[in-house]
Amino acid sequence: MAATQQTINPANGEPISTYELMSDAEADARVVETHKAFEWWRQTPLAERCQIVRSIGRLLRERADEFTQLMTLEMGKPISQGGGEIELCAAICDYSAEHAHTILGDEERAFDGGRGLITYQPLGVILGIQPWNFPMYQVVRYAIASIVAGNTVLLKHAPNVWGMALALEKLFVEAGLPESVFTVLLIDNAQIERLIGHDKVCGVTLTGSPAAGRAVGSKAGECLKKSVLELGSNDAYIVLADADIDAAVADCVQGRIYNGGQTCIAAKRFIVVDSVYDEFRTKFLDQLAAIDYGDPTDPNTQLGPLARADLRDTLHDQVMRSVAEGARCSLGGELPDGPGFFYPVTLLENVEPGMAAYDEELFGPVASLIRVSDEAQAIRVANDSRFGLGGGLFSQDTERATQIARDLFDTGMININGYNMAQAELPFGGVKESGYGREHGGFGMREFVNVKSLMITG
Missing domain, CATH: 3.40.605.10 (Aldehyde Dehydrogenase; Chain A, domain 1)
Incomplete structure (x- = not known):
């Protein structure tokens, strides 16, 4: 047979x-x-x-x-x-x-x-x-x-x-x-x-x-x-001190939960400089908390299920390992009851090297929030990854942001002041x-x- x-x-x-x-x-x-x-x-x-x-x-x-x-x-x-x-x-x-x-x-x-x-x-x-x-x-x-x-x-x-x-x-x-x-x-x-x-x-x-x-x-x-x-990848999105925080938060939220977060070029690590961290964190958390999973056939649903049960199990294991390693779960992080392979929007803070949420690709609606002192450290942390597919940068100095993205950001594709998916006109691919x-x-x-x-x- x-x-x-x-x-x-x-x-x-x-x-x-x-x-x-x-x-x-x-x-x-x-x-x-x-x-x-x-x-x-x-x-x-x-x-x-x-x-x-x-x-x-x-x-x-x-x-x-x-x-x-x-x-x-x-x-x-x-x-x-x-x-x-x-x-x-x-x-x-x-x-x-x-x-x-x-x-x-x-x-x-x-x-x-x-x-x-x-x-x-x-x-x-x-x-x-x-x-x-x-x-x-x-x-x-x-x-x-x-x-x-x-x-x-x-x-x-x-x-x-x-x-x-x-x-x-x-x-x-x-x-x-x-x-x-x-x-x-x-x-x-x-x-x-x-x-x-x-x-x-x-x-x-x-x-x-x-x-x-x-x-x-x-x-x-x-x-x-x-x-x-x-x-x-494990795409990093950098928020610099002169970023439009409201715009950056909106784009980062969509970059994390679009397609259930099951996207190679999803925004995954959010690297925010100290001077605007608290403002970004408060607004980011509020917008993430407002998103609930639901019936994917409903036109108003923003977050559907993960595609398979084993994928959800893997994601939850990564969250639990990260927490055990010292990360703080500020939102979500619990397996829901009921049918289907749903997982809640989750926010992890105090994320550091060696943690699953820092080193691994989280293929689902889990955001890793990382606080850094300044622009130089933000760039080092963004590049501190074995992956190099996509990424993003938020700054109102577009010329400076473009220079950083062009010369210092080690990925194949970079968004500046936005979150965009693949474009038919532009090459798609990565490094590392x-x-x-x-x-x-x-x-x-x-x-x-x-x-x-x-x-x-x-």
Whole structure:
């Protein structure tokens, strides 16, 4: 009997659907079909690929209500937030279609004795291993760039959002993408290593934990295959003495509780200089305390459940360990009774190095508040992390804040006086244990291509 995987509604703990896992032979057959599709997809004119990608974006907007409801059902995203994720996906399609000719176009360069031509050619089948927290966006951001570049794509999605994976596969075909250019694999983690080594797989991209990144990156390196890794973070948001405190508090609150706090680039550590700490802390605590969790299908709900029971258990363990290590829990921190995987907004203070709340990524609505003496210490504390994905800085001296962010903040992305999610026009990715490689802004289109040099004489 074939193994099965069940999806669970995190708001009530009840089953949604049951899926049959593919055997190794079935997965291999899908890989081969996706490689066969590459042989002719790579020859499809770029203009035609772009037209299909535009159609995908259009269809995503048309089906926004349907996909928003599916996100809420499968991973508990508040219904009011799903539309933003879908619009970002559509914007990625639009940007990719509009700029692909410039990003992927041939370049001519002269050399002594001849002329050179640089061309960006697709590699082949790209395997994407994606998480559940943005079940559409995580897929679209790598798949669209690869498809536009002429590659074909495999998706191993998180099993708690397999409904979304299959719905996207269907939508892509309805938008005009030929079958097998984008292929969903219903497989478990134990099958991934073997697929990375498959001779028809040419590259792999992962969004996940550092442990998963080490495993995937190591296997890809062993097989001499290109990889792109986005591995989460522990993003620091610095509040300087001249910050607009009311604006900073509002942005920090949203940066912590958006998507249930289950966001790689969520605001997680709040580093506040001594002179404004008390004012920030009072207003921050008041606004956090006003947020309660609730039914994610209610348009007024700001905070839904965590996506799985084990994720909630892990988060609570981190809170309890931090308190045992000396942090003060000023808000929340208690497991609620009742159905579903809910966790209250939680504020930890007196957070210091060595504590889980300082060193680890807290994937949920738990804020770590850190008091520092001045700007120099704030920068040191912000950089005192093994991660380096995103971050933020609040100061009314925008020029000075920009200089700090540009020259001193060791992350891949930084918000200044605001909290913004990923942007279709700008590169997305990190440094240190947050991984390597870039997506968005055209950078993702060049991750999995052969940058080929032609030297022409005569």
